[in-house]
Amino acid sequence: MIKFLKLSSYQKALSFCELFLPIEVYEEINVFELNNRVSFEDVFSKFSLPMSNRSSVDGFAVFSEETFGSSENTPVLLKLQGEQKVNDPPIEVKKGGCVRVATGSSLPDNSDGVVMIENAKISGDFVEIYKPISYFENVLKKGEDFKEGSVLVNKGKRINFRDSALLAAAGFETIKVYRKPRVAIISTGDEIISYKEKISVTKIYDANGPLIANGIGKYAEAFFLGVVKDSKKDLEEKFEYAIENCDCIFISGGSSVGERDYIEEVIKNFGEVIYHGFLVKPGKPLLLGKRNNIPIIGFPGHPLPVMIHLNLVGIPVLKKLGGDKNYYPKSNKGILGDPVFSIPGRVDLIMGYRKDNLIIPLLSKSDYISLAAKSEFIIKIPEDREIILEGEEVEIYLWD
Amino acid sequence: MIKFLKLSSYQKALSFCELFLPIEVYEEINVFELNNRVSFEDVFSKFSLPMSNRSSVDGFAVFSEETFGSSENTPVLLKLQGEQKVNDPPIEVKKGGCVRVATGSSLPDNSDGVVMIENAKISGDFVEIYKPISYFENVLKKGEDFKEGSVLVNKGKRINFRDSALLAAAGFETIKVYRKPRVAIISTGDEIISYKEKISVTKIYDANGPLIANGIGKYAEAFFLGVVKDSKKDLEEKFEYAIENCDCIFISGGSSVGERDYIEEVIKNFGEVIYHGFLVKPGKPLLLGKRNNIPIIGFPGHPLPVMIHLNLVGIPVLKKLGGDKNYYPKSNKGILGDPVFSIPGRVDLIMGYRKDNLIIPLLSKSDYISLAAKSEFIIKIPEDREIILEGEEVEIYLWD
Numbered sequence: 001m002i003k004f005l006k007l008s009s010y011q012k013a014l015s016f017c018e019l020f021l022p023i024e025v026y027e028e029i030n031v032f033e034l035n036n037r038v039s040f041e042d043v044f045s046k047f048s049l050p051m052s053n054r055s056s057v058d059g060f061a062v063f064s065e066e067t068f069g070s071s072e073n074t075p076v077l078l079k080l081q082g083e084q085k086v087n088d089p090p091i092e093v094k095k096g097g098c099v100r101v102a103t104g105s106s107l108p109d110n111s112d113g114v115v116m117i118e119n120a121k122i123s124g125d126f127v128e129i130y131k132p133i134s135y136f137e138n139v140l141k142k143g144e145d146f147k148e149g150s151v152l153v154n155k156g157k158r159i160n161f162r163d164s165a166l167l168a169a170a171g172f173e174t175i176k177v178y179r180k181p182r183v184a185i186i187s188t189g190d191e192i193i194s195y196k197e198k199i200s201v202t203k204i205y206d207a208n209g210p211l212i213a214n215g216i217g218k219y220a221e222a223f224f225l226g227v228v229k230d231s232k233k234d235l236e237e238k239f240e241y242a243i244e245n246c247d248c249i250f251i252s253g254g255s256s257v258g259e260r261d262y263i264e265e266v267i268k269n270f271g272e273v274i275y276h277g278f279l280v281k282p283g284k285p286l287l288l289g290k291r292n293n294i295p296i297i298g299f300p301g302h303p304l305p306v307m308i309h310l311n312l313v314g315i316p317v318l319k320k321l322g323g324d325k326n327y328y329p330k331s332n333k334g335i336l337g338d339p340v341f342s343i344p345g346r347v348d349l350i351m352g353y354r355k356d357n358l359i360i361p362l363l364s365k366s367d368y369i370s371l372a373a374k375s376e377f378i379i380k381i382p383e384d385r386e387i388i389l390e391g392e393e394v395e396i397y398l399w400d
Numbered sequence: 401m402i403k404f405l406k407l408s409s410y411q412k413a414l415s416f417c418e419l420f421l422p423i424e425v426y427e428e429i430n431v432f433e434l435n436n437r438v439s440f441e442d443v444f445s446k447f448s449l450p451m452s453n454r455s456s457v458d459g460f461a462v463f464s465e466e467t468f469g470s471s472e473n474t475p476v477l478l479k480l481q482g483e484q485k486v487n488d489p490p491i492e493v494k495k496g497g498c499v500r501v502a503t504g505s506s507l508p509d510n511s512d513g514v515v516m517i518e519n520a521k522i523s524g525d526f527v528e529i530y531k532p533i534s535y536f537e538n539v540l541k542k543g544e545d546f547k548e549g550s551v552l553v554n555k556g557k558r559i560n561f562r563d564s565a566l567l568a569a570a571g572f573e574t575i576k577v578y579r580k581p582r583v584a585i586i587s588t589g590d591e592i593i594s595y596k597e598k599i600s601v602t603k604i605y606d607a608n609g610p611l612i613a614n615g616i617g618k619y620a621e622a623f624f625l626g627v628v629k630d631s632k633k634d635l636e637e638k639f640e641y642a643i644e645n646c647d648c649i650f651i652s653g654g655s656s657v658g659e660r661d662y663i664e665e666v667i668k669n670f671g672e673v674i675y676h677g678f679l680v681k682p683g684k685p686l687l688l689g690k691r692n693n694i695p696i697i698g699f700p701g702h703p704l705p706v707m708i709h710l711n712l713v714g715i716p717v718l719k720k721l722g723g724d725k726n727y728y729p730k731s732n733k734g735i736l737g738d739p740v741f742s743i744p745g746r747v748d749l750i751m752g753y754r755k756d757n758l759i760i761p762l763l764s765k766s767d768y769i770s771l772a773a774k775s776e777f778i779i780k781i782p783e784d785r786e787i788i789l790e791g792e793e794v795e796i797y798l799w800d
Contacts, residue, residue: 161614162611201451202506205569
């Protein structure tokens with residue numbers, strides 16, 4: 001009557017992403033909209049930046065050796081020979097002279113350094129230099145930012161806004177990026193009502209659909225296929241649609257044994273169940289399956305374990321499908337401020353926040369959505385620990 | 401001929417956001433698309449969750465005192481009186497008995513705790529209980545997650561994916577959020593060419609337009625108004641459009657004194673220049689102005705200072721306009737791994753990354769975009785420091 005699951009180590013869930021390959025399909029995206037997209041190829045620069053030596057300050061281009069010995073009291077006098085306009089090719093400096101330059105302008109020919117404007121003063125046809133400079137001081141040398149033929153972003157890198165500046169500076173108007181994986185989201189549960197209906201003691205509103213859709217937005221495109229109410233046929237129809245149109249299936253719910261049974265059955269008809277049940281709290285009934293390269297995750301019904309396993313198992317899978325080479329969840333270490341207790345043999349995942357640089361666990365009976373909303377990260381109590389005392393180091397996973 | 405700016409403390413730039421008020425305009429957004437939006441109002445729950453006492457585990461609802469004294473060797477025997485279905489209102493338990501419950505099902509009437517399935521075993525018409533429970537153990541009490549009339553999210557809170565689950569569980573199909581501020585982005589510079597043109601030694605591609613558009617995407621809507629080539633009239637036209645249609649103006653460029661002059665002039669015609677020039681490196685010529693509640697930021701021409709001041713000055717302003725109560729840049733402390741040098745009297749902002757939990761500065765002549773792309777954060781060297789040695793604590797600002 002009551003089925004005991006054959007529980008797997010949670011380590012298997014954490015490495016579920018390894019079973020899948022990136023979907024090698026690209027789209028060409030304008031450089032104004034690259035943030036957070038994953039580069040589909042190694043992007044090589046077509047020229048060097050800067051293309052010539054440039055001044056990195058406002059000031060005067062000089063022969064550096066002619067500034068030696070200068071000081072506030074004994075300035076060196078150099079003849080002002082002209083101005084290097086930002087848009088002009090390099091003009092020339094002759095011995096005993098200097099040329100005014102602005103940040104970014106070409107370094108005048110022959111000169112080998114720039115005296116900053118703060119350390120000089122124009123005095124008639126001359127410039128008083130108050131401070132010596134070293135060889136090529138305040139000069140950005142040709143190719144110092146990047147050299148022709150060097151890689152600007154690697155295939156599989158998630159592009160940040162600084163990368164987008166680099167790519168734009170290198171003259172790319174568009175970049176090939178991985179298409180975002182498409183995720184079919186299905187909520188199940190006889191007790192779920194629509195937002196139009198009035199709540200009652202035996203009913204709940206669906207939190208998991210919005211939770212998953214919002215949680216994956218950075219990494220994937222969400223397709224909410226709706227709520228399945230305890231009907232195997234309805235779930236099969238949604239699976240058929242999902243397999244035709246999506247790259248990944250995230251189901252939530254099925255808190256009763258009967259429900260979980262038919263969800264497992266449907267997955268087996270369409271693909272395979274790889275793990276069902278983990279040595280972890282919360283979220284023991286987590287179900288992981290697949291059909292070819294389509295990951296299928298059956299999350300538990302309560303939103304808290306959905307959040308946790310979406311973060312630690314679901315999003316890494318989506319990153320992997322989406323070409324991101326850096327797909328594991330971001331973890332960190334910290335010193336515990338309060339003791340935590342667990343049961344050896346299972347991983348405990350506890351909400352937490354930071355206070356005075358200490359990790360404070362948000363202990364509770366387990367299931368508060370309001371608590372998760374306030375938490376800053378997830379604290380991991382490994383399988384081999386029964387208690388971790390304050391002052392000990394723990395691993396934390398940041399919310400994605 | 402050369403204008404020395406009257407330089408302001410960088411602290412003034414960091415608090416520029418304080419000069420502006422949130423734009424009190426909302427839009428109603430579906431709960432599936434709330435991530436990263438800012439709540440326009442305090443959202444109150446219309447009911448308590450859970451609405452009644454519920455089991456937080458799979459197991460057997462009991463009178464807790466009847467489990468006292470039970471153990472592996474001396475189990476307590478309780479009559480199995482039925483099953484509490486998740487969707488049914490509470491049934492009743494009678495003394496000497498128990499009722500099977502699933503995670504999330506209502507707690508049967510009279511019972512005051514749940515024995516986990518792992519600590520019990522069905523044996524004919526009876527259940528053997530192997531472990532005592534305390535009063536209301538494994539029960540989620542009515543209203544323990546949130547109570548009717550409590551605030552789920554406050555006005556001015558940026559909603560994360562866990563908040564969206566909370567709001568959905570509380571039955572909200574839509575939420576009022578602040579409209580994202582609209583940002584006019586203008587690049588200036590005679591030397592800027594379009595992506596269609598071939599690069600030459602005196603020309604550059606515009607990196608700042610894409611940089612700003614990508615950098616602000618999470619907080620604002622970007623309107624790129626194009627490149628102005630050293631034409632006051634062209635800039636005035638773009639300003640007119642921007643003031644009519646946008647909430648904020650971000651200009652970049654103007655590396656030559658002449659260019660900066662006409663940018664300053666145009667800002668003065670449309671509004672006021674509040675600061676021009678800061679005691680900071682890089683990005684000394686940063687210009688901050690406004691027209692009523694419209695912030696106007698004139699970034700320098702080089703992408704590196706644009707990145708830094710976009711992060712530390714520009715984005716906080718956008719967060720403030722967008723209603724976010726938590727608008728200051730996220731800062732953190734860390735231990736320096738290598739010494740850094742500065743000039744007292746100015747703030748130095750240096751790229752950095754973390755290695756073995758130490759803060760490593762990416763020292764360079766200053767201006768590498770490629771370096772910024774690789775960096776993880778900005779290290780701040782305060783005005784009163786000339787040198788900070790390895791082992792000392794520094795403040796870092798995380799990239800937004």
